[in-house]
Amino acid sequence: LALRQRRLARQVIGIGRHPERLAKAFELGAVDEWTLDPLQGVSAADLVAICTPVGSIAETFQKIVSHLKPGCIVSDMGSTKSKVVATCEEIAPESIAFVGGHPMAGSEAAGVEAARPDLYEGAVYVLTGTPRTDPEALARLEALTRALGATPLRLAPEDHDRIVAVVSHLPHLLAWALVRMAGESSQEDPSLFKLAAGSFRDMTRVAASSPEMWRDIFLTNREHLLTATSRFRKALDDLEAAVAGGDTDVLERILAEGQAVRQSLYVDRRTQ
Amino acid sequence: LALRQRRLARQVIGIGRHPERLAKAFELGAVDEWTLDPLQGVSAADLVAICTPVGSIAETFQKIVSHLKPGCIVSDMGSTKSKVVATCEEIAPESIAFVGGHPMAGSEAAGVEAARPDLYEGAVYVLTGTPRTDPEALARLEALTRALGATPLRLAPEDHDRIVAVVSHLPHLLAWALVRMAGESSQEDPSLFKLAAGSFRDMTRVAASSPEMWRDIFLTNREHLLTATSRFRKALDDLEAAVAGGDTDVLERILAEGQAVRQSLYVDRRTQ
Numbered sequence: 001l002a003l004r005q006r007r008l009a010r011q012v013i014g015i016g017r018h019p020e021r022l023a024k025a026f027e028l029g030a031v032d033e034w035t036l037d038p039l040q041g042v043s044a045a046d047l048v049a050i051c052t053p054v055g056s057i058a059e060t061f062q063k064i065v066s067h068l069k070p071g072c073i074v075s076d077m078g079s080t081k082s083k084v085v086a087t088c089e090e091i092a093p094e095s096i097a098f099v100g101g102h103p104m105a106g107s108e109a110a111g112v113e114a115a116r117p118d119l120y121e122g123a124v125y126v127l128t129g130t131p132r133t134d135p136e137a138l139a140r141l142e143a144l145t146r147a148l149g150a151t152p153l154r155l156a157p158e159d160h161d162r163i164v165a166v167v168s169h170l171p172h173l174l175a176w177a178l179v180r181m182a183g184e185s186s187q188e189d190p191s192l193f194k195l196a197a198g199s200f201r202d203m204t205r206v207a208a209s210s211p212e213m214w215r216d217i218f219l220t221n222r223e224h225l226l227t228a229t230s231r232f233r234k235a236l237d238d239l240e241a242a243v244a245g246g247d248t249d250v251l252e253r254i255l256a257e258g259q260a261v262r263q264s265l266y267v268d269r270r271t272q
Numbered sequence: 273l274a275l276r277q278r279r280l281a282r283q284v285i286g287i288g289r290h291p292e293r294l295a296k297a298f299e300l301g302a303v304d305e306w307t308l309d310p311l312q313g314v315s316a317a318d319l320v321a322i323c324t325p326v327g328s329i330a331e332t333f334q335k336i337v338s339h340l341k342p343g344c345i346v347s348d349m350g351s352t353k354s355k356v357v358a359t360c361e362e363i364a365p366e367s368i369a370f371v372g373g374h375p376m377a378g379s380e381a382a383g384v385e386a387a388r389p390d391l392y393e394g395a396v397y398v399l400t401g402t403p404r405t406d407p408e409a410l411a412r413l414e415a416l417t418r419a420l421g422a423t424p425l426r427l428a429p430e431d432h433d434r435i436v437a438v439v440s441h442l443p444h445l446l447a448w449a450l451v452r453m454a455g456e457s458s459q460e461d462p463s464l465f466k467l468a469a470g471s472f473r474d475m476t477r478v479a480a481s482s483p484e485m486w487r488d489i490f491l492t493n494r495e496h497l498l499t500a501t502s503r504f505r506k507a508l509d510d511l512e513a514a515v516a517g518g519d520t521d522v523l524e525r526i527l528a529e530g531q532a533v534r535q536s537l538y539v540d541r542r543t544q
Contacts, residue, residue, distance in 0.1 A: 104469040
């Protein structure tokens with residue numbers, strides 16, 4: 001949708017498994033054409049974006065690679081990068097450039113009906129650089145993400161995965177844990193969810209995300225995620241100890257430290 | 273602001289410690305008059321709403337009680353109820369009705385500039401009922417909250433506190449823990465916050481809330497909060513075990529259960 005509205009591509013071809021979804025994408029103006037046949041769909045492409053769940057990206061690339069024309073750039077939009085990039089770099093022949101990508105934008109919503117042409121505006125778009133990355137393909141993708149309104153950021157796949165474990169995957173895991181715990185508590189307190197207001201709604205929003213997609217994300221970033229979760233538990237220990245200890249000054253200081261971090265981010269973001 | 277815009281009170285008098293804030297409230301149309309003198313401010317009131325941090329509500333009531341006119345109804349807007357209601361019921365003489373209140377609405381913002389006349393629309397407004405609550409005063413407050421656009425809900429103080437520990441206080445504690453942990457991680461990964469997008473922003477929003485206010489809330493609901501935190505840790509254990517175990521079906525099932533709970537709440541809310 002963003003490519004077409006900004007006239008950044010001569011032609012956008014949608015490839016999928018469900019004709020009704022692809023027809024909807026056409027109707028919404030996201031694609032010029034669509035097909036159920038990946039091999040036919042990619043055969044004339046200058047750029048292929050693989051947008052399957054993370055666990056299927058490499059296998060999708062493997063399936064199409066022999067049908068790509070020389071010089072084609074292939075990128076993905078998976079939320080974890082180390083395994084995907086390593087495997088896809090193995091798969092890519094000399095004539096094809098693979099560059100891992102991850103736009104830091106999106107929501108819990110799924111499906112083409114949730115597509116927004118302005119999704120990338122103001123978002124950071126991570127592109128992975130490794131010793132095997134084609135510098136020219138990387139530069140072209142950086143230019144393209146800029147043209148979409150995003151800010152490209154080069155990161156090694158491992159750095160990306162360690163960071164998103166903290167700022168994305170852990171928050172999702174916590175949202176699911178909070179919903180799970182509240183669901184159990186609501187068995188004892190039937191009016192529990194009536195009292196759920198803004199904080200609960202916002203903190204559990206992403207627990208409405210696709211289980212299929214997030215299963216793959218969590219599992220392909222398992223080690224970083226478990227490290228982040230363990231660190232989160234230590235921070236929660238600190239807060240719990242301050243509450244249990246009952247010292248108002250200590251607790252207020254810890255809360256004020258967190259408030260300062262959060263407010264600094266918010267100001268940074270607004271003035272970007 | 274809501275009372276005045278809906279013409280539900282003949283006169284609204286603002287009482288506070290800071291003349292500049294009260295002048296701002298007047299300027300914004302939230303009060304008809306203001307004063308720094310609580311005793312003078314409450315002397316003619318039919319209804320007094322005590323809106324200090326939870327830890328100061330009872331002492332504020334104690335200070336003003338002898339200056340209230342017979343038949344005056346006093347309520348508070350504190351986020352925890354057991355201690356506040358028990359103490360205020362002790363303080364209230366025969367001629368004054370105390371009814372605890374807690375509107376399930378608000379945000380991380382503080383100050384009269386953040387006031388919204390539509391804040392209560394569609395919100396649940398908890399009013400506490402105890403054996404000592406004056407039924408007529410409770411009924412009048414229910415009518416008033418309805419007139420503000422809210423849905424009143426009677427709960428025993430203890431039930432309120434156990435529930436909000438789960439749907440409000442725990443989410444706030446988690447937000448502060450997440451900000452604390454991410455702040456520490458950003459020491460090692462300077463670009464960490466650049467990758468923070470919607471999930472991190474939403475999950476940490478309430479960590480920008482007032483430390484003074486939340487210190488009191490956490491401490492006056494300490495036991496329920498620590499119980500909720502302990503239950504949350506068990507739910508997090510389940511999710512971590514599923515990630516660590518690496519069984520895609522098990523993990524997807526757990527995530528789908530959470531998704532179903534979250535989506536059912538969202539649908540309920542939209543169709544209310």
